[in-house]
Amino acid sequence: MRAFEYIRADDVASAVALVSGDPNAHYLAGGTTQVDLMLKDGVLEPERLVDITRLPLRGIARDGDLLRVGAMATMEELAADFTVAERLPFVREALLAGASTQLRNMATIGGNVLQRTRCRYFRDKAVAACNKRAPGSGCAAVSGAARMHAILGASEHCIALHASDLCVPLVAVDAVAHIQGAEAQRSVPLTEFYIVPGDRPDVENVLRHGELLTAIDIPLLPPGTRSGYLKVRDRASYEFALTSAAVALAIDDGVIADARVALGGVGTIPWRAPEAEAVLRGAPLGAQVFLMAADAAVHDPFTVTGTAFKVELAKHTLVRTLETVAEGSA
Amino acid sequence: MSETARGVATEVDVTVRVNGSTRRLRLDSRVTLLDALRDRLELTGTKKGCDQGACGACTVLADGKRVLSCLTLAAQCDGREVMTIEGLSRDGGLHPVQEAFIRHDGLQCGFCTPGQIMSAVALLAEGRAGSDEEIREFMSGNICRCGAYPNIIAAIREAAVRDAGV
Numbered sequence: 001m002r003a004f005e006y007i008r009a010d011d012v013a014s015a016v017a018l019v020s021g022d023p024n025a026h027y028l029a030g031g032t033t034q035v036d037l038m039l040k041d042g043v044l045e046p047e048r049l050v051d052i053t054r055l056p057l058r059g060i061a062r063d064g065d066l067l068r069v070g071a072m073a074t075m076e077e078l079a080a081d082f083t084v085a086e087r088l089p090f091v092r093e094a095l096l097a098g099a100s101t102q103l104r105n106m107a108t109i110g111g112n113v114l115q116r117t118r119c120r121y122f123r124d125k126a127v128a129a130c131n132k133r134a135p136g137s138g139c140a141a142v143s144g145a146a147r148m149h150a151i152l153g154a155s156e157h158c159i160a161l162h163a164s165d166l167c168v169p170l171v172a173v174d175a176v177a178h179i180q181g182a183e184a185q186r187s188v189p190l191t192e193f194y195i196v197p198g199d200r201p202d203v204e205n206v207l208r209h210g211e212l213l214t215a216i217d218i219p220l221l222p223p224g225t226r227s228g229y230l231k232v233r234d235r236a237s238y239e240f241a242l243t244s245a246a247v248a249l250a251i252d253d254g255v256i257a258d259a260r261v262a263l264g265g266v267g268t269i270p271w272r273a274p275e276a277e278a279v280l281r282g283a284p285l286g287a288q289v290f291l292m293a294a295d296a297a298v299h300d301p302f303t304v305t306g307t308a309f310k311v312e313l314a315k316h317t318l319v320r321t322l323e324t325v326a327e328g329s330a
Numbered sequence: 331m332s333e334t335a336r337g338v339a340t341e342v343d344v345t346v347r348v349n350g351s352t353r354r355l356r357l358d359s360r361v362t363l364l365d366a367l368r369d370r371l372e373l374t375g376t377k378k379g380c381d382q383g384a385c386g387a388c389t390v391l392a393d394g395k396r397v398l399s400c401l402t403l404a405a406q407c408d409g410r411e412v413m414t415i416e417g418l419s420r421d422g423g424l425h426p427v428q429e430a431f432i433r434h435d436g437l438q439c440g441f442c443t444p445g446q447i448m449s450a451v452a453l454l455a456e457g458r459a460g461s462d463e464e465i466r467e468f469m470s471g472n473i474c475r476c477g478a479y480p481n482i483i484a485a486i487r488e489a490a491v492r493d494a495g496v
Binding site: 102 | 332333334335336338339340342359362381383386389392395396397398401402403405406408452453456458466467468470471472
């Protein structure tokens with residue numbers, strides 16, 4: 001474990017300056033990934049750690065049909081928000097399906113969006129082959145034991161999973177990330193924020209070194225929209241997803257007027273499924289339509305022996321979620 | 331005095347209120363809250379299980395919220411209020427949740443128990459002890475390898491009823 005300098009930032013500008021000006025500096029938010037990967041696994045070795053947990057980025061405020069969530073709000077705080085319960089029920093379900101209460105009290109929304117993969121090969125420095133940790137070294141997971149790994153957006157270069165539950169409904173509702181850099185601010189939709197690994201699994205998103213995620217804007221679902229998040233896992237609670245699905249449907253007289261679909265537990269990034277949405281939009285509710293949507297969502301998977309089961313499981317997970325969300329709507 | 335590879339000092343001064351007393355510490359930045367409690371403040375009630383955020387044995391309350399002390403840097407607790415299992419007793423007697431764990435035999439080896447109890451105290455404050463199902467879900471961050479779960483749930487259920495004054 002490498003020694004590091006700990007600095008608590010007082011304001012956003014100085015935090016960004018402290019990290020931007022030092023290639024060996026990292027941010028520290030809730031710490032549930034960062035401290036783990038630094039102190040326990042030795043995978044991250046910053047020389048400077050800038051604590052951003054006391055920056056004034058914790059507010060959750062409604063602005064019309066938008067919820068602006070400060071990046072330092074915790075998962076428990078967002079799950080307890082009235083607007084989330086009322087207008088983004090699948091976001092609340094995804095939040096409470098993640099981790100444990102202790103971790104949700106620590107983990108921030110910004111940190112959740114930026115969480116690192118749980119791939120055991122990435123997190124074990126004794127494993128030489130990891131393109132995400134050491135670009136060009138290969139991928140031990142592809143040829144080794146794999147289970148909690150991705151099948152979409154994956155390739156022989158990397159099958160590391162983005163394990164967030166929260167981000168699944170967030171990409172489904174077109175949430176937007178607000179980013180503060182040393183020079184300028186910018187906003188990026190979450191659907192364009194993550195980068196499918198290709199042959200550069202070390203590049204996970206559009207952030208440049210030192211850029212700070214300051215807030216996430218979550219558009220509220222229109223009143224009357226039905227939504228749900230289903231998480232399938234090896235034990236009933238406190239476990240990462242094998243597969244999950246986030247669905248929002250606007251239903252008008254038995255016909256799907258609008259659909260939003262995203263999958264978790266299967267993607268190298270939180271996986272929006274526009275192909276499934278296209279199948280659902282304008283179609284009548286029914287088993288046949290749901291199956292077609294599931295086939296469209298899980299297309300061109302890259303599987304290894306340990307992850308092949310996820311193709312069918314992901315489809316069934318989506319079908320079940322669609323059935324549950326549609327239930328009682330007629 | 332330790333320093334980083336490029337010669338920057340890594341000590342941090344931390345003032346934290348622990349179980350109602352103000353404690354001042356000078357620590358290496360790498361020290362977790364768990365290690366500070368156990369090794370520097372001699373509060374060994376908080377247990378080190380997995381030391382990696384998976385088991386819940388190190389659960390303490392920080393500003394009233396349950397957190398994992400193994401994944402919290404002590405430096406982050408500067409100015410905060412921390413409560414450990416040692417701080418639960420009321421007027422020299424056991425906390426009602428501790429009493430309920432004894433009455434229902436909510437443990438076997440006892441190693442996870444301080445974490446279970448701190449988590450249960452927070453669970454009651456959160457209002458999440460409404461049913462056995464709810465207790466199981468919101469206590470899932472505390473693993474008991476002896477499998478004392480049925481008795482743990484019974485203890486929490488009883489404490490919840492007493493808490494509500496029923």
